[in-house]
Amino acid sequence: MSFFVPHDLVSPIKGAATGPLAGLTCAIKDLYDVAGTRTGGGSPDWLAAQKPAAKHAGAVQKLLDAGATIIGKAICDEFFYSVTGANAHYGTPENLRAPGRMPGGSSSGSAAATAAGACDFALGSDTGGSVRVPASFCGLYGLRPTHGRVDLSGGMAMAPSFDTGGWFANGPGVFRAVGTALLDNRRVAASTDRLLVVDDAMEQADAEVSTLLNAFLQRAAVALSKPEHIRIAPGGFDPWRETFRTVQANETWKSFGPFITRAKPKLGPGIKERMAYAATVSDKDAAAARALRDQASAYIRNVVTVGTILALPTAPSIAPRLDAPADTLEDFRTRVMRLTCIAGLAGLPQVTIPAGTVHGCPAGISFIAWAGGDEALLDLAVSLSRLCGLKG
Numbered sequence: 001m002s003f004f005v006p007h008d009l010v011s012p013i014k015g016a017a018t019g020p021l022a023g024l025t026c027a028i029k030d031l032y033d034v035a036g037t038r039t040g041g042g043s044p045d046w047l048a049a050q051k052p053a054a055k056h057a058g059a060v061q062k063l064l065d066a067g068a069t070i071i072g073k074a075i076c077d078e079f080f081y082s083v084t085g086a087n088a089h090y091g092t093p094e095n096l097r098a099p100g101r102m103p104g105g106s107s108s109g110s111a112a113a114t115a116a117g118a119c120d121f122a123l124g125s126d127t128g129g130s131v132r133v134p135a136s137f138c139g140l141y142g143l144r145p146t147h148g149r150v151d152l153s154g155g156m157a158m159a160p161s162f163d164t165g166g167w168f169a170n171g172p173g174v175f176r177a178v179g180t181a182l183l184d185n186r187r188v189a190a191s192t193d194r195l196l197v198v199d200d201a202m203e204q205a206d207a208e209v210s211t212l213l214n215a216f217l218q219r220a221a222v223a224l225s226k227p228e229h230i231r232i233a234p235g236g237f238d239p240w241r242e243t244f245r246t247v248q249a250n251e252t253w254k255s256f257g258p259f260i261t262r263a264k265p266k267l268g269p270g271i272k273e274r275m276a277y278a279a280t281v282s283d284k285d286a287a288a289a290r291a292l293r294d295q296a297s298a299y300i301r302n303v304v305t306v307g308t309i310l311a312l313p314t315a316p317s318i319a320p321r322l323d324a325p326a327d328t329l330e331d332f333r334t335r336v337m338r339l340t341c342i343a344g345l346a347g348l349p350q351v352t353i354p355a356g357t358v359h360g361c362p363a364g365i366s367f368i369a370w371a372g373g374d375e376a377l378l379d380l381a382v383s384l385s386r387l388c389g390l391k392g
Contacts, residue, residue: 002075002091003074003113003116004074004113005073005109007073009072012025015070021066021067021068021177021181024067024177025120026063026123027071027072027113027118028060028073028074030073030074030075030109031125032059032123033056033057033060034060035054035056041156042089046079049263055154059150059152059182062151062181071118071119072113074107074122075090075093076107076130077105077106078268079252079271079275080106080125080158081252081275082105083104083130084329085102085103085106085108085112086102086105087108088269088271089266092108093108094112094116096112096115096116098319098360102321104137105130107122107134107166111137111168112134114138114140115140115170117170121167121175122168123165124142124165124166125152125165127158127162127344128341128344129344131168132315133340134168135168136315139354140354140362141168141171141175143166143350143374144164144349145349148184149164149349149372149374150182152165158251158252159252162248162344162347171385172353176379179374179375186372188371188372188373191376192224192307192369194225194309195225195309196227196228196232197227197230197310198310198311198312198342200231204313205316205317206316206318208359209315209363212357215356216365217365219387223383237341238338241338243289244341246285246289249277250278250289253275253281257278257279297347300342301348306373309380312365313364313365314363316339317332318361319361320332347371348368349374350367350369351366352364353367353381
């Protein structure tokens with residue numbers, strides 16, 4: 001069982017003696033630079049072409065300054081271009097909370113290590129769901145922050161329009177404490193006085209997942225505003241999903257296309273096909289999609305005003321089985337992106353917290369807040385954990 005890359009740290013890196021994270025251990029996704037080591041991004045060929053980092057990535061340094069000890073670099077999906085957690089080169093980190101099933105990606109090692117108790121929390125990243133999905137599958141607290149609020153300097157870029165940092169924890173107290181170390185000062189403080197349950201998002205989930213999440217909302221009702229029900233996607237989710245997919249592919253090819261063209265690395269299944277598609281997305285296509293993204297973002301942000309939160313499934317299902325066929329996984333990816341594109345297009349923060357289990361496997365419920373409302377979501381996670389008897 002391995003959560004960490006073969007080119008892992010020789011020894012832990014101790015943080016400051018005092019700080020909000022003093023005494024806590026952390027795993028780092030192999031997207032962030034750690035001084036003296038090479039950053040691989042899930043690709044042995046990319047790793048071989050890199051030089052050791054001269055300094056820590058910005059987020060890594062902040063964690064060390066806050067007192068955390070970094071114990072290792074975690075496996076991730078190759079070039080971060082998946083939500084399953086599988087890596088053809090390093091293997092799939094084991095999801096101990098859903099044996100025989102995927103951990104979710106691309107921050108798979110970070111999530112799986114946290115769920116296994118190998119670390120107190122872990123640093124990941126989220127472009128199209130790479131913190132939210134594995135947090136749901138592994139029964140963890142996870143945050144995709146407001147776009148730009150976590151320092152990504154010294155981290156590998158994938159699709160900068162959507163790239164964010166993010167983290168996982170088993171308990172809400174540690175989860176909240178990490179936010180004090182990583183989030184910048186662009187907080188927009190407000191009470192959450194309006195809850196919108198997103199019915200068309202709930203309809204994307206398997207019936208048993210939807211039933212679980214609605215039961216969770218009923219238990220949590222005393223801590224939440226009286227729910228209102230809305231449908232958020234006027235034309236359905238697929239136009240938004242395709243807009244996200246097009247912009248992401250264009251930017252991903254700009255990030256990795258020159259290397260792939262020059263070095264011809266061995267790409268794993270699924271990644272190879274997505275990179276081939278990304279190479280075909282023209283700047284003209286991407287410009288048209290960005291115009292649609294801007295429209296979608298404005299629409300979503302007009303719904304999620306300050307003080308408003310959305311409730312929706314984090315993922316449409318529990319984790320797929322490790323032996324799921326390729327066509328099943330591609331259908332799963334499509335369903336996931338219908339949900340994750342909402343916060344992604346709008347650049348809004350989204351928290352996922354454990355809601356319970358279906359067939360013994362974890363499932364998460366998500367809340368999306370206004371830009372800068374990250375701390376409100378972290379506080380909500382703490383209050384709901386107390387009310388609903390969750391871990392922590």
